[in-house]
Amino acid sequence: GESxxxxxxxxxxxxxxxxxxxxxYSNSASDYFIWYKQESGKGPQFxxxxxxxxxxxxxxxxxxxxxxxxxxxxxxxxxxxxxxxAVYFCAENMRSGGSNYKLTFGKGxxxxxxx
Amino acid sequence: SAVISQKPSRDICQRxxxxxIQCQVDSQVxxxxxxxxxPGQSLTLIATANQGSEATYESGFVIDKFPISRPNLTFxxxxxxxxxxxxxxxxxxxxxxxxxxxxxxxxxxxxxx
Numbered sequence: 001g002e003s004x005x006x007x008x009x010x011x012x013x014x015x016x017x018x019x020x021x022x023x024x025y026s027n028s029a030s031d032y033f034i035w036y037k038q039e040s041g042k043g044p045q046f047x048x049x050x051x052x053x054x055x056x057x058x059x060x061x062x063x064x065x066x067x068x069x070x071x072x073x074x075x076x077x078x079x080x081x082x083x084x085x086a087v088y089f090c091a092e093n094m095r096s097g098g099s100n101y102k103l104t105f106g107k108g109x110x111x112x113x114x115x
Numbered sequence: 116s117a118v119i120s121q122k123p124s125r126d127i128c129q130r131x132x133x134x135x136i137q138c139q140v141d142s143q144v145x146x147x148x149x150x151x152x153x154p155g156q157s158l159t160l161i162a163t164a165n166q167g168s169e170a171t172y173e174s175g176f177v178i179d180k181f182p183i184s185r186p187n188l189t190f191x192x193x194x195x196x197x198x199x200x201x202x203x204x205x206x207x208x209x210x211x212x213x214x215x216x217x218x219x220x221x222x223x224x225x226x227x228x
Binding site (some may be wrong): 003031032036044056089103104106107 | 116119146148154156157158159163205211213214215216218219220221222
């Protein structure tokens with residue numbers, strides 16, 4: 001069936017380095033892709049999204065790249081800080097009956113930032 | 116964004132009992148969602164709750180086990196019925212504030228003994 005998955009379950013980086021978290025998806029009909037950050041004991045926090053007709057979108061210290069040819073999504077975090085330590089989920093959003101959207105989450109990557 | 120709150124934040128329950136989780140948002144929204152996140156796992160959609168209509172359940176989830184109410188545009192409840200240890204999870208509500216973008220509450224951490 002359709003699925004969203006991640007290449008790397010864990011990622012450890014040094015403070016100040018750039019981080020890249022990868023995600024593979026299989027449903028080419030998805031309209032939006034979203035990255036969430038989940039800190040321990042909290043709900044997922046929206047980071048950034050990208051529409052399927054875009055290749056790149058930048059936010060504050062984060063960049064999301066979408067490669068539809070190979071169905072690959074990545075989240076780049078510049079100058080990673082200890083506060084960036086969390087589990088990161090990619091999710092794809094697709095219409096599911098009428099105008100409703102339905103999110104499907106990937107497995108998650110644990111990012112650990114070492115001081 | 117919006118302020119989304121859930122009650123209770125955590126609970127420990129005995130098997131065979133039921134727990135009702137509340138989700139409150141500080142603005143009116145059409146679409147609200149309930150998810151389950153088992154320990155160390157990703158999020159799985161339980162159901163979509165639109166105000167004024169019956170909730171739509173995903174495969175593997177049924178109304179008898181997870182009844183949902185959506186009485187107005189700012190509030191929803193999820194009940195976990197006849198609980199067993201396998202229901203121990205984090206239960207999360209989310210709202211769709213802009214098209215195709217969901218924002219999540221802090222979650223309810225449930226432990227069933």
